[in-house]
Amino acid sequence: MPKTLTSVLLLAFSVLLSACNASNVKFSIVSGSENTVLEPIVQEFCSKQDASCTFAYEGSLDIGLGLQKPGGVDQDAVWPASSVWVDLFDSGRKVRNLTSIAQMPVILGVRKSKAAELGWVSKQVFMKDIHAAVKAGKLKFLMTSATQSNSGASAYLAMLSSALGGKEVIEPGDLDKPDVREAVGALLQGVERSSGSSGWLADLYIDSASQGTVYDAMWNYEATLKETNDKLKQMSKEPLYAVYPADGVAVGDSPLGFIDHGRGADIEKFFTDLLAYLQSDAVRKRIADTGRRLPLGGPAIQATAEPDWNFDPGRLVTSIRMPEPAVIRNALDLYQQALRKPSLTALCFDFSGSMEDQGEKQLQAAAQFLFTPEKASEVLVQWTPSDHIFVLPFDSAVRDNFEASGDPAGQSRLLAAVAEQHAGGGTDMYACAEQALQKITATADLSKYLPAIVIMTDGRTDGGAEMFLNQWRNAPVRVPVFGITFGDADKSQLDSLAKATSARVFDGSGDLAGAFRAARGYN
Amino acid sequence: MAISRRAFGLGLLGAAAAGTGGYLTLKDRPEFRGYLGNRAHLFGFIGGEKQAFLADPDVVRALGGYGLQLDARVAGSVEMVRESALLSQKPQFLWPSSSIMVDLARKSGVAIRNDQVVLNSPIVVYTWGPVVESLKKNGLVSVAAKGGYNQLDLKALLDAVLAGKTWSALGVDELYGRARIVSTDPNRSNSGFMFAGLVLSLMSGDVATQELLAQHGDQAKALFRSMGLKSSSSGKLFDQYIAGGLGAEPMAVGYENQLVEWALADPARWQRVQAGTGAKPEMLYPRPTVYSAHPLIVIDPAVDTVLGALTSPQLQELAWSKHGFRGPLGTVAAGSGTIAGVRPAEIEAVLPMPSADVMLALLAQMEG
Numbered sequence: 001m002p003k004t005l006t007s008v009l010l011l012a013f014s015v016l017l018s019a020c021n022a023s024n025v026k027f028s029i030v031s032g033s034e035n036t037v038l039e040p041i042v043q044e045f046c047s048k049q050d051a052s053c054t055f056a057y058e059g060s061l062d063i064g065l066g067l068q069k070p071g072g073v074d075q076d077a078v079w080p081a082s083s084v085w086v087d088l089f090d091s092g093r094k095v096r097n098l099t100s101i102a103q104m105p106v107i108l109g110v111r112k113s114k115a116a117e118l119g120w121v122s123k124q125v126f127m128k129d130i131h132a133a134v135k136a137g138k139l140k141f142l143m144t145s146a147t148q149s150n151s152g153a154s155a156y157l158a159m160l161s162s163a164l165g166g167k168e169v170i171e172p173g174d175l176d177k178p179d180v181r182e183a184v185g186a187l188l189q190g191v192e193r194s195s196g197s198s199g200w201l202a203d204l205y206i207d208s209a210s211q212g213t214v215y216d217a218m219w220n221y222e223a224t225l226k227e228t229n230d231k232l233k234q235m236s237k238e239p240l241y242a243v244y245p246a247d248g249v250a251v252g253d254s255p256l257g258f259i260d261h262g263r264g265a266d267i268e269k270f271f272t273d274l275l276a277y278l279q280s281d282a283v284r285k286r287i288a289d290t291g292r293r294l295p296l297g298g299p300a301i302q303a304t305a306e307p308d309w310n311f312d313p314g315r316l317v318t319s320i321r322m323p324e325p326a327v328i329r330n331a332l333d334l335y336q337q338a339l340r341k342p343s344l345t346a347l348c349f350d351f352s353g354s355m356e357d358q359g360e361k362q363l364q365a366a367a368q369f370l371f372t373p374e375k376a377s378e379v380l381v382q383w384t385p386s387d388h389i390f391v392l393p394f395d396s397a398v399r400d401n402f403e404a405s406g407d408p409a410g411q412s413r414l415l416a417a418v419a420e421q422h423a424g425g426g427t428d429m430y431a432c433a434e435q436a437l438q439k440i441t442a443t444a445d446l447s448k449y450l451p452a453i454v455i456m457t458d459g460r461t462d463g464g465a466e467m468f469l470n471q472w473r474n475a476p477v478r479v480p481v482f483g484i485t486f487g488d489a490d491k492s493q494l495d496s497l498a499k500a501t502s503a504r505v506f507d508g509s510g511d512l513a514g515a516f517r518a519a520r521g522y523n
Numbered sequence: 524m525a526i527s528r529r530a531f532g533l534g535l536l537g538a539a540a541a542g543t544g545g546y547l548t549l550k551d552r553p554e555f556r557g558y559l560g561n562r563a564h565l566f567g568f569i570g571g572e573k574q575a576f577l578a579d580p581d582v583v584r585a586l587g588g589y590g591l592q593l594d595a596r597v598a599g600s601v602e603m604v605r606e607s608a609l610l611s612q613k614p615q616f617l618w619p620s621s622s623i624m625v626d627l628a629r630k631s632g633v634a635i636r637n638d639q640v641v642l643n644s645p646i647v648v649y650t651w652g653p654v655v656e657s658l659k660k661n662g663l664v665s666v667a668a669k670g671g672y673n674q675l676d677l678k679a680l681l682d683a684v685l686a687g688k689t690w691s692a693l694g695v696d697e698l699y700g701r702a703r704i705v706s707t708d709p710n711r712s713n714s715g716f717m718f719a720g721l722v723l724s725l726m727s728g729d730v731a732t733q734e735l736l737a738q739h740g741d742q743a744k745a746l747f748r749s750m751g752l753k754s755s756s757s758g759k760l761f762d763q764y765i766a767g768g769l770g771a772e773p774m775a776v777g778y779e780n781q782l783v784e785w786a787l788a789d790p791a792r793w794q795r796v797q798a799g800t801g802a803k804p805e806m807l808y809p810r811p812t813v814y815s816a817h818p819l820i821v822i823d824p825a826v827d828t829v830l831g832a833l834t835s836p837q838l839q840e841l842a843w844s845k846h847g848f849r850g851p852l853g854t855v856a857a858g859s860g861t862i863a864g865v866r867p868a869e870i871e872a873v874l875p876m877p878s879a880d881v882m883l884a885l886l887a888q889m890e891g
Contacts (some may be wrong), residue, residue, distance in 0.1 A: 004735035042863065083763070084752065087754065087755065096596060097597075100762060103766060103767060103768070157694060168703055168748070168749045168751070170751070247700070251767065251771050253767065295765050295767075296765065296792075296796050296799075300795070301886060314801075316768075319770055320704075321703065321750070321751040321752070322752035324754060325648055328752070523718075
C-alpha cells in the first residue's frame with residue numbers, strides 16, 4: 001500500500017512537471033528591415049530555447065504609427081531602427097525595457113569612381129558639397145521615403161539641419177524659411193528611386209548592379225552599406241564609397257523593447273533572456289562583424305576598418321540633435337506635401353469580368369482611399385499638386401484614360417471617373433502597362449518626377465509580358481511596375497513583372513491602407 | 524503495477540493533505556511565500572533610473588521574501604504624477620525621483636496614503652574623457668580639493684552654450700558644431716526637472732524665486748529649447764549616452780548612481796572600458812549641484828509593506844553596494860568601497876531646489 005501511494009504521488013508529481021515543461025514559447029518581433037541580417041542570430045537563440053520566433057518587417061515609422069493606435073502592435077517586441085519613433089509615438093508607454101542593440105549612422109554611399117570624380121575620396125565632405133553635386137546634375141541617389149523609413153527620415157533631417165547652417169537644433173519656425181526649403185528641396189531632387197524599406201533599397205542596388213544598371217549613390221546605414229559592398233565585391237562590382245557628412249549625421253540606435261500583452265511571465269522572461277544573449281560578448285562580436293557599432297565596443301570588438309571604401313566603425317561621427325517631436329511631425333508633413341520629389345504615377349484599374357462583385361467593391365474602396373485627401377494624409381501618403389496621376393481602367397484592352405494633377409479638384413475628377421466603371425470583359429494587364437508606360441515617357445520634364453506604374457488586379461490575365469518588357473527596356477527611364485492584389489488573387493504573373501522592373505507586389509485585400517502606404521513609399 | 528481505485532483515491536487524498544500541510548507551514552515563512560503563489564503583485568510607475576535596481580535578481584528575491592512582486596513600469600517622474608493617461612491606469616504606487624513630485628501628485632488629485640524618501644542621488648553631468656581633458660585646460664573643469672573628484676563650473680558652461688560657442692572654441696577639437704548639454708524633458712522626467720531648477724538658480728545667482736524667474740526664465744527656456752528632442756526618462760537618456768558615445772551624446776545630465784550602477788553591473792566590462800583606447804565615460808559633479816530624493820508614494824494599502832521592505836537594511840545595502848544609491852539622508856553605507864575617481868563620500872556645494880510653485884511656473888513658461 002505505501003508503495004502504491006508513493007508511485008501515485010510520483011506519478012502526480014511527474015504529470016505536474018511535464019505540464020510545466022510543455023509550454024513552448026511563441027515570440028514575435030516587429031522589426032526594421034535592416035535587422036534581416038541579425039534574424040539568424042536571434043533564431044539560434046530561439047531554437048536553443050525551444051521557442052518559435054517570428055519576425056515581421058516594417059518601416060520604423062510604421063512601427064511607430066502602430067504603437068500610436070489604441071490597440072498597439074500585435075507582436076511581443078519592437079525593434080525599430082531608432083528610439084526616436086518610440087519616443088514620438090508611444091504615448092501610452094506600451095514599450096518596456098527598450099535597449100539599444102547597436103548604433104547605425106546613416107551615411108551616403110557613393111559609387112567609388114563617382115566619388116573620385118567628385119573629388120570626395122579622402123576628403124571631408126559637407127552636406128553643401130552633396131547639394132552642389134546634385135544641383136550640377138552630377139549626382140543622383142537612392143533614398144527611402146522619409147515618411148516611412150528611418151534611414152530616409154534620418155538623411156532628410158540631416159539635410160534640414162545642415163541647411164540651417166550650424167544651428168544646434170531645428171526649431172518650429174525654421175521649416176518656414178524659404179532658403180531652408182529651397183536647399184532641402186534641391187537636395188531631394190537627387191532622389192532617383194525611393195522605397196519604404198532600407199533593406200529593400202540595398203537589394204535594389206545590388207540586383208540592378210547585377211543586371212548592369214548602376215546607380216550613383218545610396219543613403220543607408222553604415223552597416224547596410226557594408227553588407228551591400230560585401231555582395232558587390234563577390235560579384236566583382238565597384239563598391240560604394242562611404243561619405244560621412246562632416247556637419248553631422250543621424251544615428252539610429254536600433255533598440256529592442258518588450259510589449260506586455262499579458263501572456264504570462266514566461267514571455268517576459270524569454271525577452272530578458274534574449275536581451276542578455278544579444279548583449280553577451282560572443283554575440284556582440286557577431287553583431288559587430290556585420291558593421292554595426294556597439295556601445296563602448298572599442299577596437300577589440302568592432303569590425304575591421306576597410307579603407308578601400310572608407311568604412312571605419314571606429315571613426316567618431318558627430319550626430320545631429322533630433323528636434324522636438326512636434327517639429328519632426330511638421331518636417332515629415334513638409335516632406336510629403338512640398339519637398340519630396342513629385343511622383344508621376346499611372347494607375348491601372350482591372351475592371352475585367354473576374355473582378356465582378358467582391359473585387360470591384362475593393363477596387364472602388366481603393367479609389368476612395370487614394371483620392372480622398374483626408375484619408376490618404378492620415379497615413380502620410382497624400383498627393384500634392386506637383387504630382388501627376390494617370391488613371392487607366394482596363395479589361396481586355398484599356399477602356400479609357402484620365403489624367404490630373406494631385407490637387408483636390410483633380411483627385412475628385414479621377415474618383416468620379418473610376419466610380420463609373422463596372423466589371424465585365426476579358427483581361428490583359430500587359431496592354432494597360434504598355435499604355436501606362438507610353439503616358440509616362442511622353443511626360444514633359446520627366447526627370448523632375450519619380451515615375452511608377454501601379455496595377456490593381458486579381459492577377460488573372462491573358463496576354464504576355466514580352467512586348468511590354470521590350471518597350472520597358474528601351475524607355476528613357478526605369479519605371480517600376482508595382483502590383484496591388486485584390487480578391488482571390490493569383491500573384492505569379494504580377495510577381496514576375498514586378499521582379500523584372502525592380503518593384504514589389506502588395507496584398508490589398510486585407511489592409512488596403514497599409515498596401516497603398518507600402519506601395520506609395522516606393523514612389 | 525496495477526493501481527486499485529481505492530489506492531488511487533487515497534493517493535490523491537494523501538497528496539492533497541501533504542500539500543495543504545506544507546502550504547500551512549510555509550505560508551508563515553516570508554522567504555517561501557512567493558513560491559506558494561501568494562505573492563502580492565503590485566503595479567506602479569517608477570523613474571527609469573531605478574529600473575535596474577528593481578530588476579536585480581537579488582532585489583527581486585529580497586522583495587519576494589516579503590511576499591512582494593512589483594510590476595514597475597518606467598515613466599518620467601513628472602508625467603507619472605501629472606499625466607492622466609498614466610494615472611488612469613490606476614497605479615498602486617508611484618516612485619518618482621524628487622520630493623517635489625509628492626506635492627505635484629497631490630495637486631493632480633492622487634490619493635496619497637503615505638510617502639517617504641527611500642533613496643538619494645546627486646545630479647551629475649556625464650561626459651567623455653577627451654571633453655574632460657580639454658575643459659580642464661580652460662578651467663571649466665577642476666579637481667575638488669577634498670575628495671579628488673571632477674567638478675564642473677556649470678554656470679560658465681551654460682553661458683558658453685547660450686552664447687552659441689562651438690566645441691572647438693572650448694578646446695574640444697574632436698567634436699564638430701556647437702557645444703551642447705542635454706537633459707531629460709523637464710516636463711516629464713525628474714533629472715531634467717531638477718536640472719531646470721538648477722539652471723534657473725545659476726542664471727539667477729541664487730535659489731530661484733518667482734521674481735528671479737520673471738527675470739531669468741527666458742534664459743532657462745532658451746537652453747532647453749536648444750536641446751531638441753529630450754528623452755522622457757533618466758534611464759533612457761543614460762542608455763543613450765552610453766550607447767551613443769562621444770559623437771552622439773557629448774554631455775548628458777543624469778544621477779550619480781547611474782554610472783556607478785553600470786560599472787558594478789558588469790565589473791569585467793568596466794575594466795575593459797578603462798583599459799581600452801576609446802573615449803571613456805566620465806562623471807562631472809556640477810558646482811553647485813542639487814540632490815535628488817526618491818520618495819515612494821503609497822496609494823494602495825497593499826503597498827505599505829513595500830515601504831518597510833525598501834528601507835530595510837538588506838535592501839538599502841543592495842541599493843548602495845550594487846546600484847550606487849545613497850540612503851534617505853544622502854549618506855553612504857559604512858564599509859562600502861568606492862570606484863576610483865567617482866562616488867566621493869561627501870559632495871561640496873549642494874543647492875536646495877526652488878519651491879514647488881516656482882518650479883511649476885518655470886515648467887509652464889518652458890511649455891509655452
